[in-house]
Amino acid sequence: MFNYGYFSFESKDDLLKKAAEYWNPGKVSFWKEAGTPMVIDRREGYFLYDMSGKRLIDLHLNGGTYNFGHRHPELVEVLKSGLDYFDMGNHWFPSVARAAFAEKLVATAPHMKYAIFGAGGAEAVEIALKTARYATKRRKIVSIIKGYHGHSGLSVAAGDERFSKIFLSEMPDDFIQVPFNDIDALEAVLSKRDVAGFIIETIPATYGFPMPEDGYLRACQDLCRKYGTKFIADEVQTGLMRTGVMWGWQGYGLTPDMFVCGKGLGGGIYPISACLTTEECGAWLIEDGAAHISTSGGAELGCLVGHHVIEMLQRPEVVSNVNFVAEFFARGMAEMIERHSDIFVGVRQRGVVLGLEFDHPEGAVAVSRALYENGVWAIFSSLDKRVLQFKPGVVLDVDTCQEIMDRFDAAMPRARELLKTMRRAA
Amino acid sequence: MSEQATLDAPRLSVPDRELSRARMKVGRAAWAARYYKDFSRDAVMAIADAVAKAGYEKAAQFAEEAVAETGFGVVEHKTIKNRLCTHDLLDYYRDLDLVTPRVDEARKIIELPKPAGVVFALAPATNPVATVYYKAMLAILSRNAIVLSPHPAAKAVSSAAARHLAQAAEATGAPAGLIQCVEAPSIPLVQDIMGSDRISVILATGGTAMVRAAYSSGNPALGVGPGNAVAYIDPTAKVDAAARCLVESKAFDNSVLCTNESVAITLGSNRGNMERALRSAGAHVCNETDTGRLRDYLFTDKGFNLDAIGKSATWIAERAGLRVNPSTKILVPVVETPGQDDLLFREKLCPVLTLTAAGDFEQALTFAKHTTRRGAGHSAAFHGEDTDRLVAFSQGVPVYRVVVNAPCSQGAAGFATHLPPSFTIGTGFAGRSSIGENLGPQHLVQWTRIAYGKDVPAALAGIDLDAVSSGRAMPAAPVASPEPATHRRSADVSRDELRRLILEELRSLKGGDA
Numbered sequence: 001m002f003n004y005g006y007f008s009f010e011s012k013d014d015l016l017k018k019a020a021e022y023w024n025p026g027k028v029s030f031w032k033e034a035g036t037p038m039v040i041d042r043r044e045g046y047f048l049y050d051m052s053g054k055r056l057i058d059l060h061l062n063g064g065t066y067n068f069g070h071r072h073p074e075l076v077e078v079l080k081s082g083l084d085y086f087d088m089g090n091h092w093f094p095s096v097a098r099a100a101f102a103e104k105l106v107a108t109a110p111h112m113k114y115a116i117f118g119a120g121g122a123e124a125v126e127i128a129l130k131t132a133r134y135a136t137k138r139r140k141i142v143s144i145i146k147g148y149h150g151h152s153g154l155s156v157a158a159g160d161e162r163f164s165k166i167f168l169s170e171m172p173d174d175f176i177q178v179p180f181n182d183i184d185a186l187e188a189v190l191s192k193r194d195v196a197g198f199i200i201e202t203i204p205a206t207y208g209f210p211m212p213e214d215g216y217l218r219a220c221q222d223l224c225r226k227y228g229t230k231f232i233a234d235e236v237q238t239g240l241m242r243t244g245v246m247w248g249w250q251g252y253g254l255t256p257d258m259f260v261c262g263k264g265l266g267g268g269i270y271p272i273s274a275c276l277t278t279e280e281c282g283a284w285l286i287e288d289g290a291a292h293i294s295t296s297g298g299a300e301l302g303c304l305v306g307h308h309v310i311e312m313l314q315r316p317e318v319v320s321n322v323n324f325v326a327e328f329f330a331r332g333m334a335e336m337i338e339r340h341s342d343i344f345v346g347v348r349q350r351g352v353v354l355g356l357e358f359d360h361p362e363g364a365v366a367v368s369r370a371l372y373e374n375g376v377w378a379i380f381s382s383l384d385k386r387v388l389q390f391k392p393g394v395v396l397d398v399d400t401c402q403e404i405m406d407r408f409d410a411a412m413p414r415a416r417e418l419l420k421t422m423r424r425a426a
Numbered sequence: 427m428s429e430q431a432t433l434d435a436p437r438l439s440v441p442d443r444e445l446s447r448a449r450m451k452v453g454r455a456a457w458a459a460r461y462y463k464d465f466s467r468d469a470v471m472a473i474a475d476a477v478a479k480a481g482y483e484k485a486a487q488f489a490e491e492a493v494a495e496t497g498f499g500v501v502e503h504k505t506i507k508n509r510l511c512t513h514d515l516l517d518y519y520r521d522l523d524l525v526t527p528r529v530d531e532a533r534k535i536i537e538l539p540k541p542a543g544v545v546f547a548l549a550p551a552t553n554p555v556a557t558v559y560y561k562a563m564l565a566i567l568s569r570n571a572i573v574l575s576p577h578p579a580a581k582a583v584s585s586a587a588a589r590h591l592a593q594a595a596e597a598t599g600a601p602a603g604l605i606q607c608v609e610a611p612s613i614p615l616v617q618d619i620m621g622s623d624r625i626s627v628i629l630a631t632g633g634t635a636m637v638r639a640a641y642s643s644g645n646p647a648l649g650v651g652p653g654n655a656v657a658y659i660d661p662t663a664k665v666d667a668a669a670r671c672l673v674e675s676k677a678f679d680n681s682v683l684c685t686n687e688s689v690a691i692t693l694g695s696n697r698g699n700m701e702r703a704l705r706s707a708g709a710h711v712c713n714e715t716d717t718g719r720l721r722d723y724l725f726t727d728k729g730f731n732l733d734a735i736g737k738s739a740t741w742i743a744e745r746a747g748l749r750v751n752p753s754t755k756i757l758v759p760v761v762e763t764p765g766q767d768d769l770l771f772r773e774k775l776c777p778v779l780t781l782t783a784a785g786d787f788e789q790a791l792t793f794a795k796h797t798t799r800r801g802a803g804h805s806a807a808f809h810g811e812d813t814d815r816l817v818a819f820s821q822g823v824p825v826y827r828v829v830v831n832a833p834c835s836q837g838a839a840g841f842a843t844h845l846p847p848s849f850t851i852g853t854g855f856a857g858r859s860s861i862g863e864n865l866g867p868q869h870l871v872q873w874t875r876i877a878y879g880k881d882v883p884a885a886l887a888g889i890d891l892d893a894v895s896s897g898r899a900m901p902a903a904p905v906a907s908p909e910p911a912t913h914r915r916s917a918d919v920s921r922d923e924l925r926r927l928i929l930e931e932l933r934s935l936k937g938g939d940a
């Protein structure tokens with residue numbers, strides 16, 4: 001019996017049945033078939049507990065939402081204390097929490113002028129794309145093939161058609177996609193001087209974290225400047241210290257015209273996202289401040305949590321911890337790839353953002369399952385299922401990291417076995 | 427304006443950032459310890475040498491800052507203490523190898539060193555920098571990471587000192603986070619960290635309450651109790667030499683070392699001699715009125731007057747209403763007969779030494795036993811040549827160090843004797859502590875013993891033990907230590923003058939052979 005006070009379920013099966021019936025049958029059956037039928041019950045630190053009681057170390061973190069782990073006590077305390085004073089607030093009016101948080105965010109990126117808030121990553125992307133159109137008076141948006149920016153109108157149109165086609169939401173006239181790491185392809189479209197914005201994830205997450213080639217992002221930014229296109233960095237998965245610096249673009253020496261962040265910005269306990277813009281791009285905030293508005297965008301409680309998230313990330317202890325975790329997995333994975341080279345063929349890494357490549361078109365699906373069976377939750381990349389997303393949190397401790405490596409090693413024979421079956425079936 | 431709007435207090439409650447940062451420091455230390463535990467002996471000694479050098483260079487500056495911040499002690503003496511915790515401390519332990527596996531062919535036993543991991547160390551306000559230096563050095567030599575929690579009254583200089591050593595260590599290849607210091611300590615913070623399952627051992631030097639809390643934390647602890655050293659001056663002692671030792675010891679850093687003598691007891695027949703000798707060594711020997719005034723000043727209804735800790739003799743004399751010669755080094759109240767009830771027989775972390783006289787040796791010994799019980803397990807001193815009495819004295823008093831014909835402050839702490847140099851004086855079972863010796867790096871390492879059966883063949887020589895330590899130093903630290911605070915600097919004593927004073931003190935400390 002799972003009694004939660006407000007509702008209760010007989011068993012995990014009972015829950016799965018109801019979830020399929022009322023909520024989302026596709027997702028319920030997908031995870032079941034994938035062999036990872038997780039229903040997260042309790043959660044604490046970097047640990048998740050399935051309804052069965054099984055414990056999993058979380059290396060998915062919902063793309064960095066749980067950068068500090070689940071329900072970080074300090075952040076929970078902040079939110080609770082916020083609830084004694086604030087609520088979501090009224091988005092029409094200036095507010096102390098919004099002003100303070102905007103100032104704090106802008107201070108992390110001195111060439112930026114404004115922080116515009118949303119509730120989720122897609123909304124922040126939406127704001128960025130609209131802002132680019134406003135600033136350039138052009139309509140076209142360029143993104144990379146297999147980029148991912150969310151599922152709302154403009155953001156989904158900028159992403160892979162896997163998510164837009166089903167809703168007839170692709171807009172091929174205005175949204176153009178070019179291959180990643182192909183600077184000539186980008187120049188070919190930008191040179192027509194009719195592109196409002198070029199949006200790119202600093203390291204494309206859902207594509208499996210392929211690394212930008214040396215100088216690629218810089219060249220993209222230069223081309224944008226040359227042809228009057230706004231350069232927009234999607235930092236939803238690469239921001240917040242995950243690449244070893246606050247924002248991924250900083251590590252590449254870039255100065256985007258805008259960047260968007262979300263996920264971990266709300267500490268995993270209150271949704272909030274932001275689009276930061278330069279003064280020039282943000283001029284619409286002077287012309288018509290209500291041009292973009294969203295009831296839950298920039299809710300004051302989210303601002304309070306986000307403000308504290310940034311403060312925590314700036315602590316020297318956290319900065320140092322990120323380096324330790326990154327260094328540990330760099331060494332650990334180098335060792336693993338040697339021991340399991342028959343299936344494990346590549347590591348992409350920047351900071352605590354890792355993509356692990358396996359030698360099969362669906363290799364990461366098998367490895368995700370093998371890890372799940374061994375108490376580790378890491379998700380495959382939706383747009384390149386060869387690659388497992390491996391995303392340790394910024395305050396992971398040494399013992400848990402070691403446990404992750406040990407479990408990873410132990411899961412490899414099982415992964416090998418699953419892959420063999422998949423090959424035979426193919 | 428509403429009432430609330432006029433208040434300056436925060437309208438929201440804010441989490442204890444310092445506590446959270448301290449926890450993060452412990453996490454960072456665990457990372458450092460993970461790598462450092464495999465460092466080779468050469469790498470360890472290189473780091474120890476670099477840290478000793480860095481510590482030595484700033485010993486005087488930190489001494490000055492410590493006195494300025496805490497108001498305790500004497501800059502020149504603190505300089506000496508700080509320096510003693512650099513090269514001298516390292517030299518003392520240079521040959522103690524806590525890194526290399528030990529092979530005992532005869533007993534068919536191999537021992538592998540296993541460092542504790544994360545050491546959480548408390549440092550007192552009285553010896554802030556010396557304790558930071560000393561505990562950091564112990565951690566380095568034993569391949570542990572250390573998080574120091576200074577006394578709040580000395581937090582600025584303690585953090586600065588820790589940062590300075592950390593930078594030197596990291597520049598020599600130590601992992602980042604090997605030496606860290608809590609910047610804004612508080613009692614809840616210390617209690618939280620002491621109870622954390624993320625630390626390996628607590629080194630508690632400080633007040634009794636803190637030490638007891640360390641032992642109650644559920645974690646292994648090496649804590650030490652307070653002292654109340656008695657010096658017995660036998661009639662066989664060279665009375666002038668003994669008096670010089672006493673004055674020097676009490677005047678040293680204004681008696682803030684817990685090893686300082688609290689009471690001097692001699693026999694009635696020797697008392698006149700003793701008073702004369704003390705006077706000529708620079709003591710002000712009190713008459714009955716002065717003794718009364720001193721007692722009233724030092725002991726209030728709330729216990730020992732904290733204002734007096736680490737202050738100079740003349741400063742105290744003035745406050746207590748005594749007229750003394752400005753060159754007075756220590757104050758000596760006189761209690762005619764030894765008894766247990768006089769407040770002046772209690773611990774005094776200031777240059778006040780109570781003199782009393784017994785009818786015979788037996789009475790002196792009985793008195794010493796009772797008096798040292800207030801600082802049980804700590805230290806005592808013996809001046810004289812009668813070795814039978816020395817043995818009887820040492821056997822009788824509940825202490826683990828008896829310093830002979832030397833100043834007790836420096837002697838029990840290992841600077842004027844061949845005892846291990848230490849700012850953590852184990853007070854053993856008698857003092858409710860887990861160690862009875864002077865704390866050293868060996869206390870922070872345990873050994874895994876590989877033991878063959880007595881009658882089975884064992885070719886120990888052929889066993890490859892190279893894998894035990896990697897010898898690898900860290901690549902250049904990826905993250906710099908937190909920004910050093912700006913140092914207050916004021917040089918009112920000239921460098922040369924300082925150097926001269928230090929040399930002079932060092933020479934006397936080491937018995938003239940320095």
Ligand SMILES: Cc1ncc(COP(=O)(O)O)c(C=O)c1O
Nearest residue numbers: 120121122148149150201236237
């Ligand atoms: C890079 C990137 N951008 C945007 C988004 C969309 O964020 P949200 O799901 O909060 O709308 C995501 C979500 O996974 C993302 O990974």
